[in-house]
Amino acid sequence: MARVAVIGAGTMGHALALVFALGGHRVRLTDSNKETLARAQGLMETALATLVAGGEAPADWTSGHLAQAVTRHDSLAEAVDGAELIVEAIIEVPEAKRALYEQLDKLAPAEAIFASNTSHLDVFPLIPAARQRKAMIAHWYTPPYLVDLVDVIPGPECEKGVVEGVSDMLRAMGKQPIGLKKFVPGYVANRIQAAIGLEVQHLLDEGVASAEEIDAAIIHGLALRLPILGFYAKADFTGLALMQAVKRNNSYAPPKPTPSSPVLDKLVAEGRTGVLAGAGYYDWPGDPAALFEARDKKLIALKQAMREIGTMAGMERKL
Numbered sequence: 001m002a003r004v005a006v007i008g009a010g011t012m013g014h015a016l017a018l019v020f021a022l023g024g025h026r027v028r029l030t031d032s033n034k035e036t037l038a039r040a041q042g043l044m045e046t047a048l049a050t051l052v053a054g055g056e057a058p059a060d061w062t063s064g065h066l067a068q069a070v071t072r073h074d075s076l077a078e079a080v081d082g083a084e085l086i087v088e089a090i091i092e093v094p095e096a097k098r099a100l101y102e103q104l105d106k107l108a109p110a111e112a113i114f115a116s117n118t119s120h121l122d123v124f125p126l127i128p129a130a131r132q133r134k135a136m137i138a139h140w141y142t143p144p145y146l147v148d149l150v151d152v153i154p155g156p157e158c159e160k161g162v163v164e165g166v167s168d169m170l171r172a173m174g175k176q177p178i179g180l181k182k183f184v185p186g187y188v189a190n191r192i193q194a195a196i197g198l199e200v201q202h203l204l205d206e207g208v209a210s211a212e213e214i215d216a217a218i219i220h221g222l223a224l225r226l227p228i229l230g231f232y233a234k235a236d237f238t239g240l241a242l243m244q245a246v247k248r249n250n251s252y253a254p255p256k257p258t259p260s261s262p263v264l265d266k267l268v269a270e271g272r273t274g275v276l277a278g279a280g281y282y283d284w285p286g287d288p289a290a291l292f293e294a295r296d297k298k299l300i301a302l303k304q305a306m307r308e309i310g311t312m313a314g315m316e317r318k319l
């Protein structure tokens with residue numbers, strides 16, 4: 001059992017607190033926004049109930065267990081007191097992270113490991129020199145209590161064994177840490193996702209297809225094969241001569257990256273910021289907790305089917 005502090009109780013932080021609690025660890029959760037910290041309890045309880053009902057958490061795990069495993073703290077100092085692992089899950093804003101790491105340098109135990117959940121930022125320059133020896137990235141995917149991939153990357157001065165120790169902890173929690181030798185923005189899966197995002201936002205901004213049509217193309221065209229074949233096993237079934245021809249013909253040129261998307265900016269300006277706001281690219285009427293619950297129930301059913309079916313690609317490949 002480790003003492004874990006999770007800083008940031010938003011979309012990821014509340015869910016990470018639940019993951020570490022289910023992994024048998026003692027969690028302290030904090031957030032600079034008191035409403036968000038208060039809301040986290042209900043979100044954790046809803047997610048826990050869904051996991052228990054779906055057979056993805058121990059049947060005897062109640063909200064009482066959760067209350068024992070995860071405590072919420074308004075004070076950052078209290079949250080990190082005695083912490084062995086500090087999970088940073090605050091906003092993806094470099095200056096906010098830098099300021100937090102400066103506070104943590106003063107407050108955290110000397111041997112505490114700093115693990116950032118950043119999606120794309122090179123956080124290591126934001127961390128004080130004295131903390132570099134225990135600085136890493138542990139990047140999770142939403143929802144982390146169902147998606148098992150965790151990108152684990154050592155900081156440039158991280159001591160040998162730190163990432164390995166955290167990876168052992170994650171494997172013991174049933175997670176799949178994928179280690180990268182050095183930081184690249186977006187790691188592997190997030191880079192793939194960012195490349196998809198570049199393409200689909202271009203298609204939407206240029207009016208080639210609607211968001212619904214683009215998602216339908218992904219769901220009805222790509223999604224069925226990915227869990228079984230990934231990219232490379234699928235290529236083997238396609239035939240590598242064709243892969244060569246596509247390269248040789250230079251058939252595809254990615255859109256030029258742009259710092260914004262007109263459609264995305266319009267949605268945000270209209271307050272359509274996603275499920276928690278009741279709308280984003282789609283309308284999301286009703287209680288957000290119920291929507292997260294509905295998503296999680298479908299993800300659990302799919303994850304269990306995938307576990308049953310098995311895969312022909314990746315490191316668990318079985319023929």
Ligand SMILES: NC(=O)C1=CN([C@@H]2O[C@H](COP(=O)(O)OP(=O)(O)OC[C@H]3O[C@@H](n4cnc5c(N)ncnc54)[C@H](O)[C@@H]3O)[C@@H](O)[C@H]2O)C=CC1
Binds near residue numbers: 088100140
């Ligand atoms: N949302 C997602 O699907 C994923 C997000 N991430 C990364 O995780 C991090 C958090 O993302 P989200 O949970 O989506 O953000 P969020 O906006 O939902 O939550 C961030 C929380 O940080 C709090 N915060 C800001 N400054 C703080 C400080 N100094 N001390 C304590 N709390 C502070 C905010 O009040 C907010 O509640 C980001 O680095 C993001 O890139 C990684 C994987 C997936």
Ligand SMILES: O=C(O)[C@@H](O)C(=O)[C@H](O)[C@@H](O)CO
Binds near residue numbers: 119141190193
């Ligand atoms: O998809 C995820 O959960 C993660 O890859 C993320 O970091 C965020 O979604 C972010 O990259 C925006 O796509």
